[in-house]
Amino acid sequence: xxxxxxxxxxxxxxxxxxxxxxxxxxxxxxxxxxxxxxxxxxxxxxxxxxxxxxxxxxxxxxxxxxxxxxxxxxxxxxxxxxxxxxxxxxxxxxxxxxxxxxxxxxxxxxxxxxxxxxxxxxxxxxxxxxxxxxxxxxxxxxxxxxxxxxxxxxxxxxxxxxxxxxxxxxxxxxxxxxxxxxxxxxxxxxxxxxxxxxxxxxxxxxxxxxxxxxxxxxxxxxxxxxxxxxxxxxxxxxxxxxxxxxxxxxxxxxxx
Amino acid sequence: xxxxxxxxxxxxxxxxxxxxxxxxxxxxxxxxxxxxxxxxxxxxxxxxxxxxxxxxxxxxxxxxxxxxxxxxxxxxxxxxxxxxxxxxxxxxxxxxxxxxxxxxxxxxxxxxxxxxxxxxxxxxxxxxxxxxxxxxxxxxxxxxxxxxxxxxxxxxxxxxxxxxxxxxxxxxxxxxxxxxxxxxxxxxxxxxxxxxxxxxxxxxxxxxxxxxxxxxxxxxxxxxxxxxxxxxxxxxxxxxxxxxxxxxxxxxxxxxxxxxx
Numbered sequence: 001x002x003x004x005x006x007x008x009x010x011x012x013x014x015x016x017x018x019x020x021x022x023x024x025x026x027x028x029x030x031x032x033x034x035x036x037x038x039x040x041x042x043x044x045x046x047x048x049x050x051x052x053x054x055x056x057x058x059x060x061x062x063x064x065x066x067x068x069x070x071x072x073x074x075x076x077x078x079x080x081x082x083x084x085x086x087x088x089x090x091x092x093x094x095x096x097x098x099x100x101x102x103x104x105x106x107x108x109x110x111x112x113x114x115x116x117x118x119x120x121x122x123x124x125x126x127x128x129x130x131x132x133x134x135x136x137x138x139x140x141x142x143x144x145x146x147x148x149x150x151x152x153x154x155x156x157x158x159x160x161x162x163x164x165x166x167x168x169x170x171x172x173x174x175x176x177x178x179x180x181x182x183x184x185x186x187x188x189x190x191x192x193x194x195x196x197x198x199x200x201x202x203x204x205x206x207x208x209x210x211x212x213x214x215x216x217x218x219x220x221x222x223x224x225x226x227x228x229x230x231x232x233x234x235x236x237x238x239x240x241x242x243x244x245x246x247x248x249x250x251x252x253x254x255x256x
Numbered sequence: 257x258x259x260x261x262x263x264x265x266x267x268x269x270x271x272x273x274x275x276x277x278x279x280x281x282x283x284x285x286x287x288x289x290x291x292x293x294x295x296x297x298x299x300x301x302x303x304x305x306x307x308x309x310x311x312x313x314x315x316x317x318x319x320x321x322x323x324x325x326x327x328x329x330x331x332x333x334x335x336x337x338x339x340x341x342x343x344x345x346x347x348x349x350x351x352x353x354x355x356x357x358x359x360x361x362x363x364x365x366x367x368x369x370x371x372x373x374x375x376x377x378x379x380x381x382x383x384x385x386x387x388x389x390x391x392x393x394x395x396x397x398x399x400x401x402x403x404x405x406x407x408x409x410x411x412x413x414x415x416x417x418x419x420x421x422x423x424x425x426x427x428x429x430x431x432x433x434x435x436x437x438x439x440x441x442x443x444x445x446x447x448x449x450x451x452x453x454x455x456x457x458x459x460x461x462x463x464x465x466x467x468x469x470x471x472x473x474x475x476x477x478x479x480x481x482x483x484x485x486x487x488x489x490x491x492x493x494x495x496x497x498x499x500x501x502x503x504x505x506x507x508x509x510x511x512x513x514x515x516x517x
Contacts, residue, residue, distance in 0.1 A: 027425045034432030039301060041442040046305030164282045171285035174293035184300040 006093050010101030011108070018071075018109055029113045032063035036117045039183050040125045053129065056121035057213055058182035061206045063113025064148050065176050068106045072152030073169020075102055076160050080254055089253065095244055096153075096237045103156055104149030111145060129213070136212035136219060143222045144205030147229030151201050154232045157239040160247070182206055201228040259355040266351070267359030274336040275329070287367075291321035291375035292382065298441050299383050308443065311385040315471055316440030318376035319464050322368035322403045323434050329364040330410025331423035333357075344514055347505060357414070357501055358494070361407045368403035369396075376467075387471045394476040395467050401483055402463030405490025406434075409459050411497025418504040419513065439464050459493060462486040 019025045036059030043055045071078075076099075079085040088098045121127035131137045155172070159165035178184060179193050180202040186194055197203045204225035211218030247253040298313040337343035346356070373396060380387055387395070413430060417423040435441065437451055438460040444452055455461050466482035476483075508514045 022422050022425050027428055031428055031432055034436050037436050038298075038441050039305075041436075041446060042301055042305040042307050045442070045446045046302075046307035048305045050304070162281065164277065164279070167282040167285045171289050171293075174290060174297050178293065178297045178300060184297075184304045188300055188303055 003093075003097060006097045007101050010098060011105050014102045014105035015108060018105055025109065025112075028063070028067040028109050029116045032059065032066050032113045032117055033120055035059060035062060035177075036120060037124075040121060040127070044125065051214070052121070052125065052127045053213065054210065055183055056118060056125075056127045056129075057210050058206060059121070060114040060117040061110075061144060061202065061209060062177050062182045063117055064107050064110030064145060064205075065180070065182075065202055066173055067110040067113060068103065068148050068152040069155070069173045069176065070166055070169040071106045072103045072155045073159050073172070074166035075099065075106075075152075075156040077163070077165055086254060089244060089248070094237070096233075096240050099156055099240065100149070100153050100233065100236070103152035104146060106152055107145045107149035110148070111141070114141070131213050132216050133212045133218070136217050136222065137209065140205070140208035140212050140218060140222050140225075143225045143229075144202070144209060147201035147205055147225040147232070150229035150232035150236070153236045154239070157236050157243060160243045176200060176202055179203075180206060199228070201225055201232065204228055259352050262351045263355035263359035263362075266356060267362050270333065270360050271363035274332060274340075287325060287371045288374055288378075291318065291324075291371060292379055294321060295375060295379040295383065302441075309385075310383050311380075311387070311471060312443075312468065313441060314379045314383050314385050315376065315387075315467050316438075316464050318379050319372050319399060319402055319467055320435060320438055320440040320460055321375050322372035322399065323406050323409075323431050323460065324368075325371050326364055326368040326403060326406035326410045327413050327427045327430050328424070329367065330361060330407060330414045331417045331427050333360045333364070334414045334417035335423040338514075347509070347514065353502060353505075354498065357411065357498060361404075361411060361494070364410065365400075365403045365407040368406060369399050372399045372403060388473050391470045391473070394470050394479075397476070398463050398467045398470065398479070398483055398486075401486050401490070402460055402467075405459035405463065405486050405493065408490040408493030408495075408497060411494050412500055413497075415497055415500035415504050418501065418508050434458065434460055437461070457489065459486070459489055462489070 036056070039055045039059050040052065043050065043052055076085065079088060089095055091098065118129055122129060155169060159168055162168060179186075179189060179197045180200050181189075181197060182202070186197055186203075189197070204221050208218045208221035208225055211221055244253075295314055295317045298317050299310050302308050302310070302313050334343065337346055349356075376387075376395070376399070377392075409430065413423070413427055416426055420426065437447070437455045437458055439455060440460070444455050444461065444465075447455060462482040462485040466479040466486065469479050469482075470476065
């Protein structure tokens with residue numbers, strides 16, 4: 001119960017803090033719209049047989065990753081700059097319980113972007129949002145957000161020793177957009193890329209959301225997104241333990 | 257003579273001082289890896305949408321990525337000084353503003369040129385698109401003009417940076433606007449009429465069109481009109497940017513918001 005309370009309040013506080021930043025809020029909503037607009041123009045003008053809703057959903061989920069990649073990469077650096085990292089590490093709860101709500105909040109901001117993209121597609125391009133399986137769709141969205149937030153959690157821990165981690169997080173934005181199949185079917189990518197795609201939670205997230213909207217129940221993909229996300233959390237907890245122990249032993253926790 | 261020194265030496269020193277953090281850990285992922293993946297993303301979206309050839313996206317996105325250093329770095333010439341609390345010292349000097357600010361733009365444009373050229377050459381090699389060997393030199397010339405034109409827009413961005421706190425937001429929005437409107441990914445003739453007209457008046461549109469023609473084997477003389485239009489647009493933006501900087505400088509001094517924005 002205590003763990004759930006820490007996670008829930010942590011998420012709420014982080015959401016409030018992120019929403020105070022125009023970079024994380026307004027830009028997080030607006031920036032993916034540019035890519036969505038390009039995708040709409042390209043698919044509308046091209047000879048693809050895919051419905052425009054296919055690209056609309058892909059562009060919508062791109063925003064969730066976009067809102068997670070760069071901020072998650074620099075999450076710990078931000079805590080250092082704020083002077084709060086030592087306090088959080090010293091807190092009696094496990095540090096993972098403090099960091100995980102932050103990265104999930106980053107991904108959750110992407111829901112604004114997702115709604116904005118779907119509305120933009122509907123208003124400007126006349127793309128109707130017909131959902132084949134509304135229940136699966138409603139379940140797929142939070143599952144995708146949670147799993148992408150969990151991926152952000154792993155990134156935040158992995159980049160803890162890099163001073164300019166934001167650049168590494170930023171660098172991962174396009175590759176994940178590409179190989180998770182947001183706008184490009186995985187079958188178009190080289191075959192060696194596909195196993196990498198399967199290891200990425202966003203791949204299963206977009207499959208779940210797109211499946212629920214276009215073809216029907218996608219509970220298998222929802223389950224995969226959650227399972228891969230849970231694996232990230234376990235990996236992140238193991239990594240955070242090692243990283244914090246090393247930083248405390250060497251006295252490098254607050255070094256930027 | 258002092259103005260020439262401020263232009264060249266001042267520009268170089270300010271770039272080194274403001275971008276001391278631009279080490280390989282930042283430069284490689286941000287300026288060398290990211291544009292390649294932008295190219296790959298749009299090449300594959302293009303294949304999925306069945307709209308244009310691969311070379312269309314390689315050239316479009318290669319040139320368009322010059323906007324990242326040109327827009328962000330120009331804004332940082334103001335925001336970076338503010339963060340280091342040196343903006344007041346800069347603006348209180350009697351140095352003429354034209355060489356002071358334009359001198360800062362030259363290293364930025366040079367970096368934009370390097371980034372775009374790298375993206376174009378490496379992106380072409382990875383995707384396997386063919387650019388005529390004779391086309392590289394004139395394309396490099398077009399990239400220089402395009403990077404300078406984009407830096408002109410960056411000057412406007414820098415001017416806004418004098419009165420706003422978060423320069424990265426506007427830089428990202430301008431970058432996104434150029435991505436949509438410059439013809440990098442959506443052929444200009446496929447845009448709605450209003451957007452097409454805006455597209456004709458922004459940096460990169462004519463440069464990208466010229467580079468595409470050169471890559472297809474056209475001579476440099478046949479794209480002189482496009483290159484001239486790109487240069488003129490860049491000059492116009494630079495002039496507006498310079499005037500805006502003077503205006504916002506006065507405004508921020510009057511309101512005492514120089515360090516506060």
